Amino acid sequence: MNKRLxxxxxxxxxxxxxxxxxxxTVNMGELVGFASGLNSVGVAREYKYMCSDPGQEMIKKDIxxxxxxxxxxxxxxPLLHEHTFRRACEDAGLNPYLFQMANIREHCSWVTPDxxxxxxxxxxIVAAAxxxxxxxxxxxxxxVPVNPNVVVVGGGITGIETALRLAQSGRKVYLVEREPxxxxxxxxxxxxxxxxxxxxxxxxxxxxxxGQEPNIELLTYSEVExxxxxxxxxxxxxxxxxRYVDLEKCxxxxxxxxxxxTNIVPSKRVIRRGDLIINQTEVG
Numbered sequence: 001m002n003k004r005l006x007x008x009x010x011x012x013x014x015x016x017x018x019x020x021x022x023x024x025t026v027n028m029g030e031l032v033g034f035a036s037g038l039n040s041v042g043v044a045r046e047y048k049y050m051c052s053d054p055g056q057e058m059i060k061k062d063i064x065x066x067x068x069x070x071x072x073x074x075x076x077x078p079l080l081h082e083h084t085f086r087r088a089c090e091d092a093g094l095n096p097y098l099f100q101m102a103n104i105r106e107h108c109s110w111v112t113p114d115x116x117x118x119x120x121x122x123x124x125i126v127a128a129a130x131x132x133x134x135x136x137x138x139x140x141x142x143x144v145p146v147n148p149n150v151v152v153v154g155g156g157i158t159g160i161e162t163a164l165r166l167a168q169s170g171r172k173v174y175l176v177e178r179e180p181x182x183x184x185x186x187x188x189x190x191x192x193x194x195x196x197x198x199x200x201x202x203x204x205x206x207x208x209x210x211g212q213e214p215n216i217e218l219l220t221y222s223e224v225e226x227x228x229x230x231x232x233x234x235x236x237x238x239x240x241x242x243r244y245v246d247l248e249k250c251x252x253x254x255x256x257x258x259x260x261x262t263n264i265v266p267s268k269r270v271i272r273r274g275d276l277i278i279n280q281t282e283v284g
Contacts, residue, residue: 008040009040009069009070009133009134010040010042010066010067010068010069010070011038011040011041011042011068011069011070011071011072011130011133011134012041012042012043012044012045012059012062012063012066012068012070012071012072013032013035013036013038013041013043013044013045013072013073013074013126013130014044014045014046014047014050014055014058014059014071014072014073014074014075015028015031015032015035015044015045015046015047015050015074015075015104015126016046016047016048016049016050016051016055016073016074016075016076017046017047017048017049018049018075018076018105018109019048019049021076021105021109021110022075022104022105022108022109022122023048024109025108025109025112025113025115025118025119026104026108026109026115026118026119026122027115027119028046029046030119031046031074031119031122031123031126032044032045032046034123034126034127035074035126035130038126038127038130039130040070040130040134041130042066042068043062043066043068045058045062050073050075050085051075051076051080051081051084051085056084056085056088059071059073059085059088059089059092060088060091060092061092063089063092063093063094064092064093068094069094069098070098070099070100070133070134070136071085071089071094071098071099071100071133072099072100072101072102072126072129072130072133073085073099073100073101073102074101074102074103074104074122074125074126074129075101075102075103075104075105076103076105076106077103077105077106078101078103081101082099082101085099085101086099095138095139097136097137097138097139098133098136098137098138099133100129100130100132100133100136101129102125102126102128102129103125104121104122104125104126107121107125108121108122108125109122144232144233145232145233146232146233147232147233147234148171148172149171149172149173149174150166150171150172150173150174151173151174151176151224151234151236152166152173152174152175152176153176153224154176154177154184155175155176155177155179155181155182155183155184155210155218155220156182156183156184156185156186157183157184157186157202157203157206158184159175159177159182159184160175160182160183160203160206160207160210161206163175163210163213163216164206164209164210164213164216166215167213167215167216168213168215170215171215172215172217173215173216173217174216174217174219174236174238175210175216175217175218175219176219176222176223176224176238177218177219177220177221177222178221178222178223179220179221180220180221180243181220182207182210182218182220183203183207186199186202186203187199187200187203219238219240221240221241221243222238222239222240222241223238223239223241224236224237224238224239225237225238225239
């Protein structure tokens with residue numbers, strides 16, 4: 001890829017008719033003449049379908065022969081053809097990020113029926129794109145390793161279902177729940193709206209599936225303390241609260257409660273549901 005900037009910016013501006021989508025409202029000749037007089041513009045051209053092969057070849061030819069180091073295409077939405085024109089610039093030896101697209105269809109001709117107003121607006125859009133592309137810098141695409149593991153915060157029915165689907169697709173999943181057990185509010189319900197199905201009948205098999213799924217590491221009685229890193233390589237710090245029992249030996253029989261020296265102090269948890277605040281007393 002040619003990385004040279006050829007000294008001062010030399011911009012090529014290309015105006016697309018988009019058939020009649022733009023040309024029937026915007027005065028193409030007037031717009032091209034306006035673009036030709038803008039600072040740093042080396043050439044301005046118009047074509048019926050700039051995204052077509054002949055239109056792209058026109059851009060490639062000018063980049064090579066006129067030594068353009070910036071390109072502006074005024075046409076449709078970048079969602080449609082930004083990649084098309086970036087690839088054309090790259091094929092001609094220009095860094096694809098030295099390209100700027102100006103939307104004069106959705107932002108102009110389709111919403112401004114008056115030709116004089118549409119043409120004036122198109123001029124402003126093109127002028128803004130020309131100024132912007134001057135300040136753009138060449139970028140290089142980099143590949144970085146990605147950690148595919150997933151952290152799911154919250155072991156309610158939604159977190160359980162999410163963890164199961166991700167795990168079944170082959171991902172390593174860490175399911176973090178701040179309470180001693182997963183299940184969330186659904187575990188407290190008898191029936192579910194609107195079908196009035198048995199809540200336990202739906203939830204219990206899924207809770208069992210979480211425990212049996214080899215790709216899920218269940219971290220109950222734990223909370224996320226910190227998240228750092230970037231997309232593809234996040235680091236999550238999780239605080240696992242002490243249980244004061246040996247989980248390998250505990251069977252959940254409850255006999256240790258009778259001899260536990262810890263004082264049982266009721267605590268209150270505030271639950272917000274919309275504008276409703278509920279103080280729920282817990283024993284902990």
